[in-house]
Amino acid sequence: MELVNSVLEKIRSFFQKPLPKFLFPISCILFIYVVVLNSWVTEDAYISFRTVDNFLNGFGLRWNTYERVQAYTHPLWLFGLIFLSFLKIPVYYSSLILSWICVGATVYLLISRFAKREGGLFLGSWIFLVLLTSRAFVDFSSSGLENPLSFLLIVLFLEKAFDLKIKADFRDIFLFFFYLSLSYLNRQDTVLLGLPFLLYLYKPLKEKLSWGKFVSASVLGILAILFWSVFSLVYYGYLFPNTAYAKLNTGLTVSHLWPYGLDYLENSFRWDIFTSLTISSVILLLPYFLWKKRILEAALSAGVGLYILYICSIGGDFMAGRFFALPFVACIFLFSEYSSTYLPRVSVLFFVALFLLNQNSYLYITKDYTRLRNDGEIQDEKGAYFRSTNLIRSVQSQDFPTHGWADVGRKHRKEPREPGKACATINVGFYGYFAGEDRKIIDSNALTDPLLSKLKSVSNWRIGHFTRNIPLGYLESVTSGQNQIQDPHLKVYYDRLKLLTESEDLFTKERFMEILRENLGGNRNLIQNSDPRTPWVGIPEGFRCGLGVGY
Structure with missing residues (x-):
């Protein structure tokens, strides 16, 4: 028995010791190596890249140059891409540089906060x-999507939220919002991750801050949302991005x-067990935090749970892991704040077992990595595009990315056929970017199309790809500029929609009245979404973009 107790004491002592300082530079170099070597850009990111190019070429924040449509969900990320691309950095590298900056800043904030409390950066x-x-x-941590900036912003927010228990003056409340x-x-x-923290604000209100100062600080903090919402409403005609209507306005129920x-x-539990266990453990700790009256920790736990519930309620996504990366970073913030003496060495054990000794981990990736894993509707998006869009290949290939859809776009740009004619496809990222700003492209998945995003999706939809049937006459209308839609109700609606998205003068009384009617639901009777859901009939012959059979 004494032997067993001795062994257990040694194990406990081992896990309570801080990590050796020499591990810090090794882990730092390893982190940089893995993040840079694994840098890639998904096809969907090129949807935003086209908007960046059109803006820099003087066409405004547009995807198709003939209409104003917010074909991106991330204004802040987009403006970061625009800034770097304005400095003559190709947009592909702009996305990677911005990703590296955001990821680096995120890790720095996590480590420096932990170091201040524990007494040393090397810990x-x-x-x-x-x-x-x-x-x-x-x-x-790359991919061209907005995730890296979301990592940084959630850590900045959580730092400020957790600091409210120490100080909650006007400046702190302002920065919180x-x-x-x-x-x-x-x-x-x-923002779902941060909403539960609003309940905590009663404390600074009760103890230190007057209602006047609180309201002033909070309103000043949310001015950015108000300014963007006004701009979006006036410029695009809508408060929310077109992508939200495309994915949430499908006619599908919860x-x-x-x-x-x-x-x-x-899928996350099968393909990424460590991320899933980390998120699950934080959610399951909610009753414990409430019992111990650790309100801030409970708010974070509730925020993670609320975010996961939302992701499940919208059907998740087709990109494996995409929407679990952000709550995972929030969970790491919580664990670093919790300061368990066992945590550092237990984390190293997980790293060794699941990463270092795993021959399929991203430590051993090459530029030719391809693992087209599919799990029903969900796929390894990185496996699908990494070989075509990774950083190493970008410096070795003249025509980059090396993907067939990009090649079709380049071919059209060099030898445009019927340049004024619209075409339709369901793969608009690579093709849309490389085909050039003059190409009129209709996205059958409705991400970039203001009319299709208001229609019911087809019966054989795929999660994340809510394809719509193209109304008869719509492609002819876009080609000619004249309304040739055959459905009489939809024809009236399209005329009204063009006033929002294509009129040259933004500030007419007629347009503002139409914005009001559209956003208050006054046009719903014109959109025949009550009919039974039908299968996809495909893209009409003669209007295909040529990306493959049927597209």
């Missing part, structure tokens, strides 16, 4: 390692989508 090396163990984090506003502008649904959301959750 935070476990944070490098635990982030690398998450497949979702590594996958979406300001960081929450920036998160909203980067991606609107990320009962249709929940099974897919649960499949997305199950």
